[in-house]
Amino acid sequence: MSQTAASPFPGLAELEDAEAFRRRHIGPDAHEQAHMLRVLGQRDLDSLMRSVIPESIRRDAPMQLPAAVGEQQALRELRDVARENRVLRSFIGQGYANAHMPGVIRRNVLENPAWYTAYTPYQPEISQGRLEALLNFQTMVADLTGLDVANASMLDEATAAAEAVTLARRVSDHASNSVFVADDVLPQTLEVLRTRAEPIGLQLQVGPAAQAGQGEHFAVLLQYPGVDGGVHDLRELIGGLRARGTLVIVAADILALTLLAPPGELGADIAVGNTQRFGLPLGCGGPHAAYLAVRDALKRQLPGRLVGASVDAQGNSGLRLALQTREQHIRREKATSNICTAQVLPAVLAAMYAVYHGPEGLLRIAQRVHAYTALLADGLLAQGWELRHASYFDTLTVLTGTHTEAVHAASVAAGINLRRAGEDRVGIALDETVEREDLLALLGVFAAVRGAAAPRPGLFEAAAAGIEPRWPRSLARRGAYLTHPVFHAHRSETEMLRYLRQLADKDIALDRAMIPLGSCTMKLNATSEMEPIGWPEFAAVHPFAPAEQRRGYQRLAEELQAWLAQATGYDAVSLQPNAGSQGEYAGLLAIRAWHHSRGDAARDVCLIPSSAHGTNPASAHMVGMRVVVVACDSQGSVDLDDLRGKAREHAARLAACMITYPSTHGVFEPRVREICDIVHEHGGQVYVDGANMNAMVGLVSPPEFGADVSHLNLHKTFCIPHGGGGPGVGPVAVREHLRPFLPGHVAAGEGAGAVGAVSAAPLGNASVLPIAWMYMRMMGAQGLREASAVAILGANYLARRLAPHYPVLYSGQGGFVAHECIIDLRALKDSCGITNEDVAKRLMDYGFHAPTMSFPVPGTLMIEPTESESLAELDRFVGALVAIRAEIARVERGEWPRQDNPLKAAPITAAVALADSWEHAYTREQAAFPVPELRRHKYWVPVGRVDNVWGDRNLQCACLPVAEPAAQQPEAQAA
Incomplete structure (x- = not known):
C-alpha cells in the first residue's frame, strides 16, 4: 500500500532509526531469516538458539551496553573522544617517526577494501597480488639490511627482537643461556625481552655495547643507531663476538640503512626493526610492520611468514607462502613461534612506499632528514649546549643538566614533544615531515631556556653547498640497493595507480565474494568503522607522548574494555x-x-x-x-x-x-x-x-x-x-x-x-x-546478540542445504552446529581420487575463496558464513558446491577420467581455457563457465595450481629476476 500525503508518518523514533546500521551489517533481512528458519524447522531465532545452545550455558542476563546509535551519531561521539587527545609535533623518536603516506597509496591500498578485507594468503592462486606486494617487502628489507632472507613482516620491533633472540637460542650451540642487550636499545624492546625471557629460562645482561664481549652469551642484541642517536662502527665488536660463537642481532633503523653500512655488511647474523617510517602514521603505536632478516644459513628457522616463488601446473611462476607457513599447526608444542597473524596491510603500505619513491627517492628523504639534524646540532652547539654523540643520523641527545624540566616545559608550550631521555638529557628525533619552521621552533625552545638570541632563518644558508655526513666515513653505505625493476617502474602516479589496481585485481577479497573460512570469521568491515583511523587526532599521536596528551586514547580504551567485558562476561x-x-x-x-x-x-x-x-x-x-x-x-x-x-x-x-x-x-x-x-x-x-x-x-x-x-x-x-x-x-x-x-x-x-x-x-x-x-x-547489545544468532543461523542453513550432497561431520544437540560446519570429503578420495584440495581449488573457478582445508580434520572443509552474508550469497555458495558435487559424480561414473577432469585441473586460468589445443574429456564451457551466472561475472585466477613442494625445494624469497637489466641507480651518498 503506497504512502499518501494524508497518511500519518511513522513515530519519530522509527524515523530516527538508530538500528539502521545493524540492518546493513547483518546480511539476511527479516524475510530471508524467516526462510532460512523454515528450512531448519524453527519458528524464530530464539527457538533456534534454544535448540543449538545447551540450556546449562545459555546467557540470560543482557549485556549492559549503551543503546545503539546510527553511523553519524557514532562518528560524532567518537570525534569528541578523539578531541581529548592533544596532538603536538612529536620529535620523541624511540622507534617511531612522523611520515608522509603518498596519497595514491592511502586511497588505493589503505582505504581500498580489495586490500583491507582480504584474508591471509594461504590459498596462493587467489592471493597473487598480496603475495607480490609482500615479496616486494621482503626484497626491500633484505636489500636494505644486507642480509639474504627477510620474512613477510613481524608484529612490532620489540616482539621481532624477542623472536630473534629465541631463534638464536634454537640454532646456537653455545652452552650459555645468557643474552647480552646493549643499553641503548629501545626501552620498549627491553621490556618485551624481559617478559619473553624469564618463563623460558633466558638471562638478560644489559650494559654498554662495548662490554658485549665480556662474559659468555649465546647472542648479543645491538641497536643501530642507538636510541640516543649514536652511530658507531660495530664491525670490530661483531667480528670478535662471532669468533667466539656468539650470534649477533642488530636492530636497525630502516631509513638510516639507505645511508649507513647495513647490518649484513657489519657482520650481523640477524637484523630486526620496523618499517613504520615508510609512510605509516604514528597511530599511538600501531599497527606497523616490523621486519626480521637473517643470513642464508638461518632461513629455515625464520618465524612467521615467508613468501616464496614456485611454479604452477603449467610451469609458470607463481607465489606462495613457504616453509613454516602455518608452523604452529604442524609442530604444535614444538613450534618455534606462536605467530599466526602478521602485519600484512602495513607491510604492503611500507613496500609500496619504497616502490613509489624508489632507491633514489628514499636516499633523498634520508639525506634531507640528516641534513636537518646536522643543522639542528650546529644550532644547539652554537647556543652552548653539549651533545652526547658527535656521530648521529636523525636523533640528537642534548645534555641539559639542571635545565631538563625547563626544556620540556618550554617545548610543550611551543607545541612540541621531546624525548625524556633522563634527568639530565633530552632527546630530539627528526623525520621526513620536518620543515624549516620546525627547526626554528626547536632552536627557539632551547634558546629561550638559555636566554640566547632567537634563531634566524639565515642559518639555512650554511647548508646551501651541502652537508658533510656526521658519521665515520667507514660507515657510508657503498653499492646499489633496490635494483629490481619494480622499484624503478612506477614513478608517476598514473603508473603507481595502475600497478596497485593490477595487483588488487588478482585477488579475491570480501569486496568480490563471501570468504567462507571456518574459524576465521570474515565479516563486514563497514566504511563508517574504518573512517576514523585516518583522523589526525588518532593517527598523529606518539605512543610515548605524555599521558595527558593521550586522554582520548585512554577514554577510548576504557570504554572499549568495559564493553568487551560486558560482551564476554569477564x-x-x-x-x-x-x-x-x-x-x-x-x-x-x-x-x-x-x-x-x-x-x-x-x-x-x-x-x-x-x-x-x-x-x-x-x-x-x-x-x-x-x-x-x-x-x-x-x-x-x-x-x-x-x-x-x-x-x-x-x-x-x-x-x-x-x-x-x-x-x-x-x-x-x-x-x-x-x-x-x-x-x-x-x-x-x-x-x-x-x-x-x-x-x-x-x-x-x-x-x-x-x-x-x-x-x-x-x-x-x-x-x-x-x-x-x-x-x-x-x-x-x-x-x-x-x-x-x-x-x-x-x-x-x-x-x-x-x-x-x-x-x-x-x-x-x-x-x-x-x-x-x-x-x-x-550495534548495541541487541545488535551484537543478533549478529551471533544470525551467524549460527547461516552455518546451520548451509549445513542443512549441503547435507544431501556432502556428509556434515559433526553436530551438537538436535543435529545442529554452532557458527561453522565441517563437510567430510575423505570418502571421495577412494571413490574417484578427488580430494578436499581439488574441491577447494575448483571453488575458485566459481568465484569463491576456499573454506578452511584439513583443519581440524584432514580431508575436510570447514565453512563459516558469518552474519554479514546475504541469503543470495549463501545460496550462490551452496549452488557452487552442489554443482561441484555433480562434477565429482561424473568422475565417479567414469565419464571423466580420474586425472583429467575440471577438479584436478582447477583452478583454470584464461590462458588454459583459451589454449589452441583442447584434448580433455570435458569441454571448455564446463571448465570455465560451469554455471550460467559466471558468463556475466567471472573471476579468472591469475595462475594455475601452485606447486608447494617445488617451492620449498627451490626456495626463492625475493623479487623474481626479469630479462631486462635493472634501472641504473645512484650509489648511496651523503648530500
Whole structure:
C-alpha cells in the first residue's frame, strides 16, 4: 500500500532509526531469516538458539551496553573522544617517526577494501597480488639490511627482537643461556625481552655495547643507531663476538640503512626493526610492520611468514607462502613461534612506499632528514649546549643538566614533544615531515631556556653547498640497493595507480565474494568503522607522548574494555596484545603469574585437546609450560574420561587447560561446565580460546560456565579487518582474580604489571581500536546478540542445504552446529581420487575463496558464513558446491577420467581455457563457465595450481629476476 500525503508518518523514533546500521551489517533481512528458519524447522531465532545452545550455558542476563546509535551519531561521539587527545609535533623518536603516506597509496591500498578485507594468503592462486606486494617487502628489507632472507613482516620491533633472540637460542650451540642487550636499545624492546625471557629460562645482561664481549652469551642484541642517536662502527665488536660463537642481532633503523653500512655488511647474523617510517602514521603505536632478516644459513628457522616463488601446473611462476607457513599447526608444542597473524596491510603500505619513491627517492628523504639534524646540532652547539654523540643520523641527545624540566616545559608550550631521555638529557628525533619552521621552533625552545638570541632563518644558508655526513666515513653505505625493476617502474602516479589496481585485481577479497573460512570469521568491515583511523587526532599521536596528551586514547580504551567485558562476561580486559597469538600468550602468562603468587611455581602442565588450534600448544611452550594432549571422542568433543585421568595424573603440577568454545569442530559441547570443574578441582585454570567468540556474544558467557581467561580476536568478532593476514588485535580478558596479572608498560609511564609488556606500545595496535569501538557503539547489545544468532543461523542453513550432497561431520544437540560446519570429503578420495584440495581449488573457478582445508580434520572443509552474508550469497555458495558435487559424480561414473577432469585441473586460468589445443574429456564451457551466472561475472585466477613442494625445494624469497637489466641507480651518498 503506497504512502499518501494524508497518511500519518511513522513515530519519530522509527524515523530516527538508530538500528539502521545493524540492518546493513547483518546480511539476511527479516524475510530471508524467516526462510532460512523454515528450512531448519524453527519458528524464530530464539527457538533456534534454544535448540543449538545447551540450556546449562545459555546467557540470560543482557549485556549492559549503551543503546545503539546510527553511523553519524557514532562518528560524532567518537570525534569528541578523539578531541581529548592533544596532538603536538612529536620529535620523541624511540622507534617511531612522523611520515608522509603518498596519497595514491592511502586511497588505493589503505582505504581500498580489495586490500583491507582480504584474508591471509594461504590459498596462493587467489592471493597473487598480496603475495607480490609482500615479496616486494621482503626484497626491500633484505636489500636494505644486507642480509639474504627477510620474512613477510613481524608484529612490532620489540616482539621481532624477542623472536630473534629465541631463534638464536634454537640454532646456537653455545652452552650459555645468557643474552647480552646493549643499553641503548629501545626501552620498549627491553621490556618485551624481559617478559619473553624469564618463563623460558633466558638471562638478560644489559650494559654498554662495548662490554658485549665480556662474559659468555649465546647472542648479543645491538641497536643501530642507538636510541640516543649514536652511530658507531660495530664491525670490530661483531667480528670478535662471532669468533667466539656468539650470534649477533642488530636492530636497525630502516631509513638510516639507505645511508649507513647495513647490518649484513657489519657482520650481523640477524637484523630486526620496523618499517613504520615508510609512510605509516604514528597511530599511538600501531599497527606497523616490523621486519626480521637473517643470513642464508638461518632461513629455515625464520618465524612467521615467508613468501616464496614456485611454479604452477603449467610451469609458470607463481607465489606462495613457504616453509613454516602455518608452523604452529604442524609442530604444535614444538613450534618455534606462536605467530599466526602478521602485519600484512602495513607491510604492503611500507613496500609500496619504497616502490613509489624508489632507491633514489628514499636516499633523498634520508639525506634531507640528516641534513636537518646536522643543522639542528650546529644550532644547539652554537647556543652552548653539549651533545652526547658527535656521530648521529636523525636523533640528537642534548645534555641539559639542571635545565631538563625547563626544556620540556618550554617545548610543550611551543607545541612540541621531546624525548625524556633522563634527568639530565633530552632527546630530539627528526623525520621526513620536518620543515624549516620546525627547526626554528626547536632552536627557539632551547634558546629561550638559555636566554640566547632567537634563531634566524639565515642559518639555512650554511647548508646551501651541502652537508658533510656526521658519521665515520667507514660507515657510508657503498653499492646499489633496490635494483629490481619494480622499484624503478612506477614513478608517476598514473603508473603507481595502475600497478596497485593490477595487483588488487588478482585477488579475491570480501569486496568480490563471501570468504567462507571456518574459524576465521570474515565479516563486514563497514566504511563508517574504518573512517576514523585516518583522523589526525588518532593517527598523529606518539605512543610515548605524555599521558595527558593521550586522554582520548585512554577514554577510548576504557570504554572499549568495559564493553568487551560486558560482551564476554569477564571482569577485566587488556588491549595491549597486538595479535590473537599475543593475547593467548598474555593469558597464559597471567595464569602462570597467579600460580606463582600463591607459591605454586611448580605448576607447569597445560592440558590441550588434540583438536586445538596450533597456536595453543605453541603459546604454552613459550611460557615454559609442558603440554599434555587430551584425546577427543568420535564427535570431536573433549574426551572427559581422558581429561579426568590426565588431570588426576598431573594434579600436583596442573597449571591450565586450554579449550576452544564452541569447539574447534564447530559444536557447543554440552559438558563444558564439567570440563572446567575437573580442571579447577585439580588446581588448574581454564583458558578458552576466543577464536569462535562470534558464536557467543550475547548468547554465552565463558566465565559463567567456568572459564578464567580468554583472548579475543577483534579482527574476527569485532570487525577490525584482516588486511590480508594482519593487523590484528588480541585483547586478553580475565576474571577478577587474574586482573593484577594483566600486561603493563613502564616505558609509557605505567606500572610494570605482574607479567610485564607483551608488545612494543602500551595499547598495541591502538589506531585500529576505533573500528571495534564504532562497531559496538552502532550495534548495541541487541545488535551484537543478533549478529551471533544470525551467524549460527547461516552455518546451520548451509549445513542443512549441503547435507544431501556432502556428509556434515559433526553436530551438537538436535543435529545442529554452532557458527561453522565441517563437510567430510575423505570418502571421495577412494571413490574417484578427488580430494578436499581439488574441491577447494575448483571453488575458485566459481568465484569463491576456499573454506578452511584439513583443519581440524584432514580431508575436510570447514565453512563459516558469518552474519554479514546475504541469503543470495549463501545460496550462490551452496549452488557452487552442489554443482561441484555433480562434477565429482561424473568422475565417479567414469565419464571423466580420474586425472583429467575440471577438479584436478582447477583452478583454470584464461590462458588454459583459451589454449589452441583442447584434448580433455570435458569441454571448455564446463571448465570455465560451469554455471550460467559466471558468463556475466567471472573471476579468472591469475595462475594455475601452485606447486608447494617445488617451492620449498627451490626456495626463492625475493623479487623474481626479469630479462631486462635493472634501472641504473645512484650509489648511496651523503648530500
